[in-house]
Amino acid sequence: MxxxxxxxxxxxxxxxxxxxxxxxxxxxxxxxxxYDLVTEEYYKKELVFQKEIDDRANSNSLEANIIGKKTEKGWMLTFPENLDYTKITGTVFLYRPSNKNLDFQEPLKLSSNSLVIADERLVAGRWNTIVQWSYEGKDYLYKKEIVY
CATH class of the missing domain: 1.20.5 (Single alpha-helices involved in coiled-coils or other helix-helix interfaces)
Known part of the structure; x- marks a missing residue:
């Protein structure tokens, strides 16, 4: 045929x-x-955007800001040396843009001026690190995108 x-x-x-x-x-x-590429309650988060701007401005006014780096134990966040770490309160939120099931939040419980997030909690890929913290009544915000 x-x-x-x-x-x-x-x-x-x-x-x-x-x-x-x-x-x-x-x-x-x-x-x-x-894949979930947008956070839940997106519009609710936008309403508090001015506070976020103010908190970032407070962070930028510090002599030194939080420093994040990878160590053999995990991701280490180091707070400024000139601050008393016992007066720092807040939360650390790690947001995974590609999978909301991997997102986690933990309170800041510092025993020194640094906090280590264990390797077991971090899957390889992109993470957004958001640290909202207070020191002596003033609010601060640290945001950083990391590839782990």
Whole structure:
């Protein structure tokens, strides 16, 4: 049986469309490809944006800000040496843009001027580190994107 070029073109287009539809359906139904790129309660977070700006300005007015670096134990956040670490209170929030199930928050409990987030809690990839902290009644904010 001989197929002319028009019939071959239509058959080729049908296979191509079927191929594309297969991947669209697979990606939209498979939980493995489910990515949450926006935080929940997005508009609620936008309402407190001015406080965030003020807290960042307070952080920038310090002699030294928080320093984050990778160590063999995990991700270490070092607070300024000139501050009394016993008066620092707040929270550390690590946000994973690609998977909200990996997000976690923990209170600041400092036994020295540094805090180590254990390797076991951090999966390789991009993380947003948000430290909201207070010192002597003044609020501060540290935000940093890290690739772990």
């Amino acid at each position: 001989k197929i002319n070029w028009g019939t071959g073109l239509v058959i080729g287009m049908i296979f191509f469309i079927g191929f594309i539809l297969f991947f669209v359906i697979k990606i939209s139904t498979d939980k493995k490809y489910d």
